[in-house]
Amino acid sequence: MPRRPAARFRPVLAALLCAGITAFPACAPADPPACALIFSTNDTHGRLLPAEQSWSEGRPVGGSAALAAYVARERSATPECPLFVVSGGDIMQGTPISNFTDGRSTIEAMNGIGYDAAAIGNHEFDWGVDVLVERIADADFAMLGANIYLKGTDRHPDWVRPWTIVERDGVRVGFVGATTRSTPVVARPSLVADFDFRSISDALDRYIPEVRAAGVDFVVAVMHEGAFCEIGLPEDAADACRGPALEALAAATAPFDYAVTGHTHSRLETEIRGVPVIQSYSNTMAYGLGRIDRSAEGVVGAQRLGVRQAWADEIAPDPDVERLVASYSAEIAAIVDRVIVDLPEALSAPRDGDFPLGRIVADAQRHASGADVALMNNGGIRRSLPAGPVTFEDLFELQPFNNMLVRHTMTGAQLLRTLEHSARGGDVDLHASGIVVRYDPGAPLGERVLEVTFDDGSPLRPEGRYVVTANDFIAGGGGGYTTFAEAEVIDPLEVADLEALVAYLEAQPQPLPIPRAPRWIAVPSGP
Known part of the structure; x- marks a missing residue:
């Protein structure tokens, strides 16, 4: 059997074979070595200003001017590789400085930072498509949504771009x-x-x-979809990281070189088929960094360089971006700096379950609407609150969506089905005011609510009629809450959720009494 040529003779043989026949594929000139750095954020939610976090021990974190400075630092640290800046989406909604301008201030700050591309997040739709189209026009970067189609067609809306190619220093990244x-x-x-x-x-x-046919060196998948990694497990362990973003990447057959995710506000550092996948918390608290290389032999490989904390006190802010943000901040200072309430302790906002901060929000909505019951979705409670003075800005960031309150006259049976839907995941995703619910998280779906008692001690009667207030997100079917549409009377109110909360808190004794008694009581069945 003929032996394969020794490695030291292969270049000589290749040169002899390919002399004068460059049209043969194996003899075509190889692409030169190349590299690219990928600087990524996700779920920045209009966080243009640095802020102290519950875990930061009084130190400021994030903000657009700090991010711009970190971009410059990472770019200068590896000058041989051009740096590209990308976002995993949900860029605008969430703070007064952004919301009061319908996101214009955020887009201007991102232009100043030098973003190249962003996935369109679900919260990009919060102010309607017309506003989103305006912000897309304002952006110096591409906002991408390859899986967004006009309903029932195979066409994208005119304002949607599925992909973009950015060239920098001769390197083209799609x-x-x-x-x-x-x-x-x-x-x-x-x-x-x-x-x-x-x-x-x-x-x-x-x-x-x-994208590859258009001629690129590397391809990056960027999506507003997320996943979580199990704390304490190595990220290369089987099933250490799970979620729809990883499922989508694993199901794709077209090769990509790097992936940026978002939506779940998590730290994600893992791989799919050896390709790095990253997500960097949220609210500009951190950024992700990765590197893609192509060798002289044409082999492409990528590596995660890590999720890095964006401490605002460790770097001199970018002066141009800092001036831009300061100008917007000055316009709203008189409104957002007003103290609304004094809290005797910090109030956390877990992703699920029944907790005091959610009870306060639900109480405010029942008080504003005069309803028998108020129900508030956990997804609309966006941050924790610190102990001590709490400002309008803090409360705005807690409830930034300007959801309007809606009163519903419902039967007890409809209310019961609504509560069952809240308990569908085992834990609950609604806060309640006016009732206490006992439930079995392990019971079959539709049979988990065991007992509902009103504040006056009376039980819920399936044939009874009750006035139930909810915000217009869940009242309109958000979160899968379809029972509100079946109500006998639907009465939209001219009261926003934040307006109700501010009025309620200002009317309470100070410091604010904390509602500690649970309103969802788990009663597990079995041993």
Whole structure:
């Protein structure tokens, strides 16, 4: 059997074989070595100013001017590799400095930082498509949604770009972007009713070949879809990290070189088929950094350089971005700095369950609407509150969506089905005011609520009639809450959730009494 040529003779043989026949594929000139740095954020939610966090021990974290400075630092640290800046989406909604301008201030700050691309997040739709289209026009970077289609068609809306290519220092990187398929549930349904949010893996398989055919060195998948890693497990352990973003990437057959995710506000550092996947918490608290290389032999490999904390006191802020943010901040200072309430202790906001901060919000909505019951979704409670003086800005960031309150006259049976839907995941995702619910998280779906008692001690009667207040997100079907639409009377109020909360807190004794008694009481069955 002939032996393969020794490695030291292969270049000589290749040169002899390819002399004068460069049209033969194996003899075509190889692409030169190349590299790219990928600087990523996700879920910045209009966080243009640095802020202290509950874990930061009084130190300021994040903000646009600090991020711009970190971009410059990382770029100068590796000058041989051009740096590209990308976001995993949900960029604008969440703070007064951004919301009061319908996100214009955020887009200007991102332009100043030098973003190249961003996935469209579900909260990009919060102010309606017309505003989103305006912000897309304002952006110096591409906002991408390869899986967003006009409902029932195979066409994208005119304002959606599935991919973009950015060239810097001779290196061309293609970005293919996508949006969480849960958008019709986690966004206000009426705002996205004209669109389908289809398979992310199908979108990647459709457009990555198109991007490669356009001529790129590397392809980056960027999506507003997320995952979580189990704390304490090594990230390369089987099933250490799970979630729909990883499922979509694993299902895609078209090869990509790096992936940036978002939506779950988590730290994610893992791999899919050896390709790095990253997510960097939220609210500009951190950024992700990775590197993609192509060798002289044409082999492409990538590595995560880590999720890095964006301490605002460790770096001199970018002066241009700092001036921009300061000008917007000055315009709203008189409104946002006003103290509303004094808290005797810090109040946390877990992702699920029944907790004091959520009870306070639900109490405020019942007080504002005069209802028998108020129900507040956990997803609308966006931050914790510190002990001591709490400002309007703090409360705005707690409830930034300007959801309006809606009163419903419902039967007891309809209210019961609504509560069952809250308990569908084992834990609950609604806060209640006016009732106490006992439930079995392990019982079959639809049979978990055991008992509902009103504040006056009376039980819920299926045939009874009750006035139930909810915000217009869940009242409109958000979160899968369809029973509100079945109410006998639906009465939209001219009261926003934040307005109700501010009025309620200002009317309470100071410091604020904390409602500690649980309103959802788990009663597990079995041994």
